[in-house]
Amino acid sequence: MSTKNELLGKRVEVLDQGWVELQDIMGDDLAIVNAARVSFLGESKGGEADKKLLFYLLRHRHTSPFEMVEFKFRVRAPVITWWQWARHRTWNFNAQSGRYTPFQENDFYTPQVWRKQAKDNKQASEGQVDRQTGEELTRELIAHYEKGFALYEQALAVGVAREQARLFLPGFSLYYTWVTKVDAHNLLHFLSLRMAPDAQEEIRVYAQAIYEHFLKPALPWTAEAFEKYVLNNQYA
Numbered sequence: 013m014s015t016k017n018e019l020l021g022k023r024v025e026v027l028d029q030g031w032v033e034l035q036d037i038m039g040d041d042l043a044i045v046n047a048a049r050v051s052f053l054g055e056s057k058g059g060e061a062d063k064k065l066l067f068y069l070l071r072h073r074h075t076s077p078f079e080m081v082e083f084k085f086r087v088r089a090p091v092i093t094w095w096q097w098a099r100h101r102t103w104n105f106n107a108q109s110g111r112y113t114p115f116q117e118n119d120f121y122t123p124q125v126w127r128k129q130a131k132d133n134k135q136a137s138e139g140q141v142d143r144q145t146g147e148e149l150t151r152e153l154i155a156h157y158e159k160g161f162a163l164y165e166q167a168l169a170v171g172v173a174r175e176q177a178r179l180f181l182p183g184f185s186l187y188y189t190w191v192t193k194v195d196a197h198n199l200l201h202f203l204s205l206r207m208a209p210d211a212q213e214e215i216r217v218y219a220q221a222i223y224e225h226f227l228k229p230a231l232p233w234t235a236e237a238f239e240k241y242v243l244n245n246q247y248a
């Protein structure tokens with residue numbers, strides 16, 4: 013089990029210039045077990061009995077003990093990711109303000125590949141466009157960013173407020189930074205939705221980073237039970 017100190021402040025790079033950083037964490041697998049044992053005013057019995065209880069809780073969706081653990085992250089991601097993440101009402105957020113902080117020239121997301129529209133799912137993508145077409149699209153996208161940013165700066169230069177000048181910026185691609193806090197139960201729910209194959213790639217990579225680099229080392233028993241009963245769909 014990684015210690016809290018090893019994980020605190022750790023930053024994982026995601027996409028071309030995004031990241032997730034763990035700012036704080038409260039609790040561990042034992043905190044979940046001990047919260048459940050309060051039902052009969054008991055405490056940890058140690059080792060296997062604790063792990064067995066945690067697996068029982070997750071399998072039977074006895075979810076409130078998992079709410080005793082909390083994670084706080086600082087995230088930098090494009091608006092397309094923020095937009096989907098912010099739909100999760102059980103998370104707390106504080107986000108950067110484009111009214112307050114001017115955007116920079118390189119605050120835009122440029123994908124490495126261009127995915128094709130999926131045939132069977134109107135919300136999804138599949139495969140990639142060919143390399144030449146992809147390179148042409150990337151050149152055009154960058155030119156579009158440069159044009160939008162030049163207009164933004166022009167508007168600021170003539171005295172337009174930041175809150176309106178940003179209308180010139182390609183909104184979905186802008187990188188935003190926010191701080192967010194969630195308990196382990198609702199984090200698992202988020203991960204089950206956003207690590208799924210039908211989630212958009214630009215949020216799936218953040219969910220995977222959180223799972224692999226933060227949740228798994230911080231809560232190894234919970235991660236093992238989650239893989240068994242949720243990801244592999246083995247609810248009894």
Ligand SMILES: Cc1cc2nc3c(=O)[nH]c(=O)nc-3n(C[C@H](O)[C@H](O)[C@H](O)COP(=O)(O)OP(=O)(O)OC[C@H]3O[C@@H](n4cnc5c(N)ncnc54)[C@H](O)[C@@H]3O)c2cc1C
Pocket residue numbers: 099100101102103135198201205206210211212
């Ligand atoms: C693949 C995918 C496609 C999506 N497509 C769309 C789309 O086209 N349009 C769109 O608008 N959204 C879309 N969403 C967003 C989706 O509808 C949810 O808003 C989002 O995933 C948050 O899920 P949640 O409400 O379960 O999570 P949270 O908001 O974190 O809530 C967690 C759980 O708490 C409970 N809860 C929270 N708030 C309430 C409440 N007010 N009342 C009752 N129970 C509550 C629910 O049980 C909920 O599952 C999509 C999500 C995914 C994963």
